[in-house]
Amino acid sequence: MAYLIKDRLRFLAGASKILSASLDYNVTLANVAKLITDNMADFCMIDLLDENGIMIRVASRSSSPKKRELIKRMFNFPANPRNKEGIYYVAQTRKSVFVRNLDLKWLRLATISAGEREIVHGLEMNSFIFSPLISRDKVIGVITIISSKEGFSYTDDDVLLAEEIGNRAGIAVDKARLYQEAQEALEAEKALATNFEFLSDASKILSSSLDYKTTLANVAKLSILHIADWCGVDILNDDGEIEQVAVAHRDPAKVKWAKELRKHRPVKMSDPTGVANVLRTGKAEIYSLVTDAMLTAAAESKEELKLLRNLHLTSVMIVPLVADKKTIGTISFITTNAGRQYDNDDLRMAEELANRASLAIENARLYSIAQDAITKREEFMSIAAHELRTPLTIILLHLQKANTDIKKLMEKHTGMEKIPDLLERSEKQGLRLSKLINDLLDVSLGNSGRLTLEKERVDLNALVEEVLQVFSIQMKKAKKSIVFNRSGDPVIGHWDRIRLEQVILNLISNAFKYGKGKPIDVLVTKKTGEALIKIKDKGIGIKPENRKGIFELFKRGVSSNDYKGLGIGLYISGKIVEAHGGWIDVESKVGAGSTFTVRLPLKSH
Ligand code: ADP
Numbered sequence: 001m002a003y004l005i006k007d008r009l010r011f012l013a014g015a016s017k018i019l020s021a022s023l024d025y026n027v028t029l030a031n032v033a034k035l036i037t038d039n040m041a042d043f044c045m046i047d048l049l050d051e052n053g054i055m056i057r058v059a060s061r062s063s064s065p066k067k068r069e070l071i072k073r074m075f076n077f078p079a080n081p082r083n084k085e086g087i088y089y090v091a092q093t094r095k096s097v098f099v100r101n102l103d104l105k106w107l108r109l110a111t112i113s114a115g116e117r118e119i120v121h122g123l124e125m126n127s128f129i130f131s132p133l134i135s136r137d138k139v140i141g142v143i144t145i146i147s148s149k150e151g152f153s154y155t156d157d158d159v160l161l162a163e164e165i166g167n168r169a170g171i172a173v174d175k176a177r178l179y180q181e182a183q184e185a186l187e188a189e190k191a192l193a194t195n196f197e198f199l200s201d202a203s204k205i206l207s208s209s210l211d212y213k214t215t216l217a218n219v220a221k222l223s224i225l226h227i228a229d230w231c232g233v234d235i236l237n238d239d240g241e242i243e244q245v246a247v248a249h250r251d252p253a254k255v256k257w258a259k260e261l262r263k264h265r266p267v268k269m270s271d272p273t274g275v276a277n278v279l280r281t282g283k284a285e286i287y288s289l290v291t292d293a294m295l296t297a298a299a300e301s302k303e304e305l306k307l308l309r310n311l312h313l314t315s316v317m318i319v320p321l322v323a324d325k326k327t328i329g330t331i332s333f334i335t336t337n338a339g340r341q342y343d344n345d346d347l348r349m350a351e352e353l354a355n356r357a358s359l360a361i362e363n364a365r366l367y368s369i370a371q372d373a374i375t376k377r378e379e380f381m382s383i384a385a386h387e388l389r390t391p392l393t394i395i396l397l398h399l400q401k402a403n404t405d406i407k408k409l410m411e412k413h414t415g416m417e418k419i420p421d422l423l424e425r426s427e428k429q430g431l432r433l434s435k436l437i438n439d440l441l442d443v444s445l446g447n448s449g450r451l452t453l454e455k456e457r458v459d460l461n462a463l464v465e466e467v468l469q470v471f472s473i474q475m476k477k478a479k480k481s482i483v484f485n486r487s488g489d490p491v492i493g494h495w496d497r498i499r500l501e502q503v504i505l506n507l508i509s510n511a512f513k514y515g516k517g518k519p520i521d522v523l524v525t526k527k528t529g530e531a532l533i534k535i536k537d538k539g540i541g542i543k544p545e546n547r548k549g550i551f552e553l554f555k556r557g558v559s560s561n562d563y564k565g566l567g568i569g570l571y572i573s574g575k576i577v578e579a580h581g582g583w584i585d586v587e588s589k590v591g592a593g594s595t596f597t598v599r600l601p602l603k604s605h
Contacts, residue, residue, distance in 0.1 A: 019172035033061035048141035135174035235329035391429035515539035
């Protein structure tokens, strides 16, 4: 039985019509295969050369539906470049290969695999033609035309016809391919333009406010208008937990699902992939196409898998938010329901967005620190002005009184006895004023890190004793209410005497101020490698939430109405002890009192 193509010209004219019917690449390939299997073959295969010169099988067809599965299996066997009578040979030489009757010699020459050989037998091939597909004077691929009709052989005329079809089909396939490439380029350009527009809109939003959580929520909302069906922002909070600060979905009803999934399975820092991994590594993740296998691997239970499947995820990108060289959060972009598939251009855009968002977060953080500092400074200035004015007013009053008294005295020679008292009180206020001014000076030294120490050999027992003496001279009741337990052994170190005096003085003053008039215990001891000074009162105590803060500048745990003060004594004391390589800690119970412990290393720091 032969393929009777009586009117070859008519066939070719019909072929041209079919081949120019569509610009769709896949349709064109299918049309070529159909044209051949309808008219001159039992089977047809099309291979095209890619940019690396590799033959890629792009279509196959069988005229008999029964054999379609078998010919499809040929996709698993790419052509062998070493086959001296195969399609690579055709592509190189531009010459058709024509096998009148398939025989053992050809099979040996073809060096095809056992699997392929099995298919060749299954298809019962007996005669075939490999004909070049030509366009713009170049071979772009090869058509394989196969007959399985018993006793039939293609003729030289069939080869000529196949070559002619190869010319026409080559042009049609090439045109469709160029059209597809142009379409893809257009799509890519459109996506780029969307990305660009999105980035510039996002930047405007990011610079619009200094409240970064609101800003990030707005970025998420903007994302679902342009590039995602779903966008979530996660931030590592101060407790090291991952907190979802924003989530937006194109379908608002589904935000609930996203939250449910999060509740069902909170993100754990130990998760091997996803938000946790991006937070850990600082590297973005992209899943261009989320497969069911990925969901099955990710789900920890059947319910979770159901929830995940319900989301109909298509594509996912997770990018890091970085501030101060640390990854502080992530932005996740997700498309669903066979929507857009993210590629590397999208990832670059998302990373750029995250960079800009990171800057906005950093700005917001710096702004709030600056705001806090300004507020604190203003508070401090008003309290400081008040504190400085009080002793000065008293000094002036006493001096005025002393002045008038001296004048009167000079007139009457009486009233002498009051003068020393007035001058003493002025001196006391003068000392207070000088301490305040010294403290202020120390604050600026401590802040700038210019606190220098003048170290000498110091006996801590003796030093505390001296401070207590000065103290009891200044405060009459101090002598009675302080119990000093000196260490049995001498506690000697290499420290700055004046600075340590300042620390002890500050702590004892506080113990008096906040000690509700109850006795105070002072203790000096030595432990391995360190000297300890403990100052214990039975006063108002400190709330647990304030215990860390009181060592910060201007931080106070009491109201200025109840207790006067600037909130700088502990800050300075802390800085001095730190400069010695030690630290101060505090134990306290509200209403029962506080114990401050100064720890100083005995070895020179
Ligand atoms: P100031 O006493 O001027 O406020 P400090 O820096 O010396 O400044 O102390 C900071 C805060 O620490 C105080 O406002 C107070 O709340 C708390 N504090 C310090 N010492 C004690 C103490 N012995 N008992 C209770 N609270 C104290």
